[in-house]
Amino acid sequence: MDGERRDKLTLLALNAASGDEGAFEELVYATERTVYNMALRACGGDEHDAADLSQDIYIKLWRSLASFRGESSFNTWLFRIVQNAAADRGRKAAKNRTVSLTVEGEDGEDGRDEMDIEDTAPTPEASLMESETNADVMRALDKLTENHREIVILRYMDGFSVTEISEILNIDEGTVKSRLFRAREKLKNLLEKGNGFG
Template sequence: MIQIQGNAALAVDSDRVQADRIGRGDVDAFERVMRDNNSRLFRVVRAMVPDDSEAEDIVQETYVRAYQHIMDFRGEASLSSWLVRIAINETHDRRRRSRPTVELDEISNVRPMDILRGDSTCGAGQASPEAAVARAQIRRCLERAIGNLPAGMRDVFALRALEEYSVQEVAELLGIRPEAVKTRYHRAKALLQSAIDEEIHQSLKEAFPFGGRTCDRVVAATLARLGLADDR
């Protein structure tokens, strides 16, 4: 179980109140939860799937499942972590239905730079003189490189690097040993390698942006699917 202390415990108490309100049919409370968690869920899921559209679908499905099972929320971890767990499970379910995953042993001979050279625009020499444009190019290169990671590494990297979960939290969310989390995270960083290593920290803050219109679209679509659009 993820350990909760101090301010985190107070946050979980607040989460229980939110969950209780949602369970009583408070649509505004549900919308607040969605808007508070949209960016995090999208970033985690988008790092695990090939495109924005599928990521949005999974985020919507996560909220639908959470709403339908809100009374199952026990407050053992934060509401945010509970939603992330649902999103991960939905992503893994879709992955199993669509195609087999790549096992870690299958990429033992892959060279890191082969992954990073998947697009010729990734090279530092192609960057614009404008810092903002250069960072955008690096971010896109980084997103492609993350997308090319084997599934198990990609999941760990998304949670550890993008959302800064602890090793123990990632292990619990993915149902693997902490040692496996450390190993996969180390290998993932090695595969992402030198061309973007120096830019990773800044680029991750901007990776997979979740703009206002997209946020509104996910909220509206989720409320419509649940028949709650007219209950505002």
């Protein structure tokens, strides 16, 4: 199934490169969740910055589509764009001082309107359990070495294949698999110690 999805992305990218706007939007739909989460991690969890960075990424993607030939995996190509965009943003943030205009209400408070949202959220208990589990996982990830953390995130959070990870990290697939194995075992041990997970 992974192979089929990757083939679909490559085909969409090639169609988008030849001017098919519908294909480009499908490409955005197919990748935006992954891109946004990568942006979120690059921005230290700041949702606003992550949204801006996501826009930058897709603008860069659009600009560079003409050069995509489908010889490498689209995912790998997209990863490089994300990396470059995040690095550019980091450089700009260091240079500029930004002041945001917000609309003030009469009482001087931030005037953003609260929207009525249909309540389809999980129950408070379910949400708390989910956030505790997520927090446990993030704490455990932080305890891994950088190499192990990076490869776990690429594989299990960003969804890259072993082959794509091999291209991204410029290491052979055997090394990817053995590093993944060790990272996985280490993380599973940390999680089991932490909260009885597994």
